[in-house]
Amino acid sequence: MKKVLFISHGHPELSKGGAEVASWNLFKALQEQGCECLYVARTGDSSHGGSTFSARADDQVMLHTQMGDWFTLSAGNVKHLFDDLGALVKQFSPDVIHIHHYAHMGIEILPALRQAAPEAKIVFTLHEFMAICMHNGQMVKKRSLKLCYKATPADCHDCFPQHSPGDFFLRHSYLLDQFAHVDCFISPSQFLAERYIEWGIERHKMNVIENVLPDFHAVAPRPLAEGGKRSKFAFFGQVNPYKGIDVLLEAFLRLPDETRAQVSLDIHGANLDKQTGDLQEKVASLLEQLRGTVSMRGAYEPHQLPSLLAECDWVIIPSIWWENSPVVIQEAIAHGRPLIGSNIGGMKEKIEGKAGLTFDARSSSSLAHAIEQAMEPHCFDHWQTQLEPPFDSLAKQINVLDSLFLD
């Protein structure tokens, strides 16, 4: 069985981002398959005695390092990556290095891993557009928040006037230089894969495989009284402007009074307090107007997800950015809940014609219309029975790993 080293920019027990959770699920799954796996997660905390590493478990190492330059995505401490991590990698001597991010560590982690393990296969899973887009990898224009279709030096300079178009050209070139050390890319969505191929990653290195989910069981539809509607909606995720929380609330406000009296929306997510004052005020005012319809349920733990999903009929994902393959979509599908999502990017790819309804991204009236449609039990039944969980992701991951050793 192969030795697999995982690199994640955070430990899922400390930070529940999509990339952390996806890498962790694959780590656990490959361990169950009998692979010897080591999970290295970056942390910003200081360690004991100033050492570069600390341990969370025998198979989980914490890497204490930081970023140096968010423009070039460069390491803050080259020694941490090349000497310290290098020595650890040499000792573990992996056949495969599964890396899920470079953020907070530095893009030079790729040449560092290559130097430490010249024969190992480096597999990189893409989770957003960070390398392509300086705007937190969102591909949304900085000031106008319009959708961005292609990162060009001139357009990027328009979003970040302090960096010249030439600087963006150099950034692009430098990041591609480092990505050249990767043997195989995995993208959870075709949409993200195509954006990266257009940006410069070779098509033959790209594989589209959905994130691996841990064991899950479908939850039966909520029992409905005679003549009842599929009127319980839920939102899972961070409460930030890119997740479209304001579009969502406005849509509920647009529902005719008699309809609104029938529906409910549970918002499972946190961090509203970390948003800008403008957004907080807007959301607070919308919530006030939607009193009795919307409940703020706060953050949740992964193990609570099945019961939270059981309470609802539909999951809504109204993001105003493209998304990649949001974990919430796969989880909703796995637990037997259809979705209503924005008709762009990864949401369109994963939902349209497969798992529910889509609406014109950023349009609260289009979303309101979709909600009214979704309330009809026949619409719910139509999509609910079609849901197909990605059972084969792990097999595909293993296939890709095997194929890397064929030549």
Next chain:
Amino acid sequence: MLKQVLRKISRRFRTSKPVTIDSIIATASGFEVAGWYDTAQVSSVSLIDISGKDVEAEIESVARPDVIQATGKHGQGFHILSAAGNDLSQFHLSIELTNGKRTSVALSGATAAVAQRLDFSPTEDVHDGLVGKLEFAVYTDKHVFVSGWLLDNNSIDSIAISDSSGKALTAKATILRYGRKDVADAFKGTLGVSSAGLAVLFELEQPGEIPAKLYVDLNVDDVTHRIKVADVFNGVSDPLTSIKRVLGPWKPGNRNHLLKADELILPVLYELFPADKLAKAQSIQFGHIPASPKASVIIPLYGRIDFMRFQLSNFNRHKSLDDYDIIYVLDDPSLRGKALRLAKEMHKILGISFRLLLLSENMGFGKANNIGVAHAKSDNLILLNSDILPSDSSWADELITVLNDKSDAGLVGARLLFEDGSMQHDGMVPMHVSEYPGLLFNDHPGKGWPVTLSPHKAELAECPLVTAACVAIKTSLYNELGGFDPAYVLGDFEDSDLCLKAIKAGKVNYIRRDTVLYHLERQSQNLVEAGDWKHKVTLLNAITFNNRWADNLAELFSLGKEVNR
């Protein structure tokens, strides 16, 4: 413990000044402060008095693309206009740092590097009935440049400098009289006010030290006036500030000024930036130099040392310079520490071999290249700008092939593109600019065009003038020609000068339009938007270039006789 202390100390030295004040200019009721701050360190600036209280002022943010180009820092420019009186000792600039802390700097004494600006109210002196002021002098070993204004109705009969004992120090004086708006505004209606401005270059009888108190003896209408110069500056102690001072009164858009450049400005420019200036070069080697490299690649660095990161990474990915001798020349002593750290880091990251030459002085583009060439191990050279980024593995081999195959080859250039894929360089030709009649400049035909519109095929062709941003030449020929001529100050025209020297030596210059690299050329100075000192230096270099080559260019490019300067 000791380690911690050392770390603290070195950190302190590493932090650079967060705010740079470019100028403080007195106004009628207050003053104007202009400058910029590094946005990585500073979030805002404001005006306070010495007790720390806020002072009312108009604070305007201005874009400073020049700062990042020159320093690599993200500079936010500011203008502060205060009407709270102009006793600078009463005010401080308050600086809010990005880490939440505050600091401040006193405004008095902050003006060491103030460029000479003319938009202030002239203060007048009266000398035996003659109204005027000699505002400053800049002296070099052989010259004294004096600037001021006089209401003499343009009737100076003679002018000279003497020491306090009255002994004459100067032999020859070149005088420029011109209109000064500030004087004209202040003395409306006075006879001869339209030519009150005065700039004089004196040639010293004996080279050497200048007394701290300088007197100019003026003979106007048979009366001798002895006027003390208000401020006297030692030119070579800070050549950059000095040249800014000297260039302040010089308005090249005025034909008179342009014609006077040879006598009034160039002699002092050559002294401020002497061609025989020497620098120590410390060579630091990373990895191994190949035993017989295909070429030595010389890359000067100035300001933006971060270009080294992108270039080395690119060379390494494409393996384009594996058998080459890469030499970076840091022509920016203030960045030694940073450049060395980055070089070490890049060697560690990439494992690529190269040398870094650290110059003890800022020498300018031409001389930095010449020093780099002196360290070359190969008989082939590639001169490369740091903002060039290749896109394949064969570009260097392609250029060297021409050198090795064509015995008549002089300089061999390449086609260069901007980051958007449009043409930056497809060969150069001389051109006239209507603003500066009689002077030839270098034109890049097709600049900004899509490559498909180039009239030239993507192949090797003769091309008399190619840019030095990326050019190959035999080391022996480079040395035979004397390398880049150091007479061109701060980097201009030395490439076309070298091209013409090669042609004169019987060589043929080529361009490989099938060899394509990216050139992220900094926003070049706009020739017609006159005013700033760098633009003026470009014009002075153009004058030097034309003095040498105008006739050859006319012959080479069959140019019609243009109006003479």
